[in-house]
Amino acid sequence: MDEKTAELRDIFVDATGGETVTERQEEGRGSLATDSNADERIAELVARMRDRYEFGSGLSDEDYRRVVVLFFEDAPDAAIAEELGVDEAAVFDARMDLHLVRDADREAPFDLAALRSLHVEDVPMAERAAELDADEETVTHYSRVVAADVRSTRANDRFRDEFAELLTESDLKTGLTEDAREDGLREAAEDIETNVSF
Template sequence: MDEKTEELRDIFMEVSEEGTVTERQEAGRGSLAGDEAGETERVAAVVAEMRDRYEFATDLDDDALVRVVRGYYGGETDTAVADDLGVSRDTVIRARLDLHLVRERDLDAPFELAALRRLLGDGATVAEAADELGVSESTVRKYRRVVTARNEARRVSERFRSEFEDALGVISEDFTTEATEDGLEDATDGMETNVSF
């Protein structure tokens, strides 16, 4: 202990009725780790806000959608969440995408997603996009949902995803870097970048 610290300790001891300088610290009630009801309420509020803003592809109620969010951030598979809810895996995937929760494997398309994004942006039908990309219409429909989810999420700067993470106390960097890099890639696609200094 340096001289100033000792002086402060002595002053404290003189004015305090306590016989010791430190108190035992205990975890108080209401810690972040044990507030599952509060987390659920916050996630439900975000889900309700998204429902007001977007048209959801499934008829799952808000409680089921909260379960989808918890399953996603809990590292559960879509199949496990579907089994728990008593619905199909495809229903959970659609609900997850409605909530802007895209898994890395959702991006493993047999073509460049940027190409599909451009085709859809140019007004191509599913059949035209399938023809152009050399895949089935069902494959185009599947990845159109992914592209739509990502476009919606980008338009609001991943706001809802961030709110889910805040509500659940999740620190996520798994998707952020990749999504940012992909966004820059799409934005600079076809641009000349030959710059000399």
């Protein structure tokens, strides 16, 4: 092994944490969403959350599991509702029960931090609406978002993080390894002077 080859090998090992690159000769990697172990673990987490919190949507545990999977596939509420045969309000309620708040859910027409304070102080909904100069229905909607965020924070985002880990860990590992391998080898190759004579 000459010096440049050894250097390339060292960079590869540093970048990927492994010394060999092999393609497995087996079934292609499927989505974790259909993996039975992931499904079982998600179902267990949903059951634990139902025991700990008061669920408001009336959906079954299996429907809640599907909400988790579809949420992490970036499906909008309308698509989730269609798949489950329920209305979007039930999907929204289920997501809040599961601490699955989207950034768009926090885009309130008033200061959400002010609503959070009113929620923590357990101010009645009518008074929240008056304080925020908004209609009670809108304030009730965003109060559900705030309540979900508060519960998630008090649980150290544990449930949401566990769902995310179950449904995205494999993709992240694969992607990071490929990126590291590509970047490390490209960087090494840029330093090699090609001297070919015929």
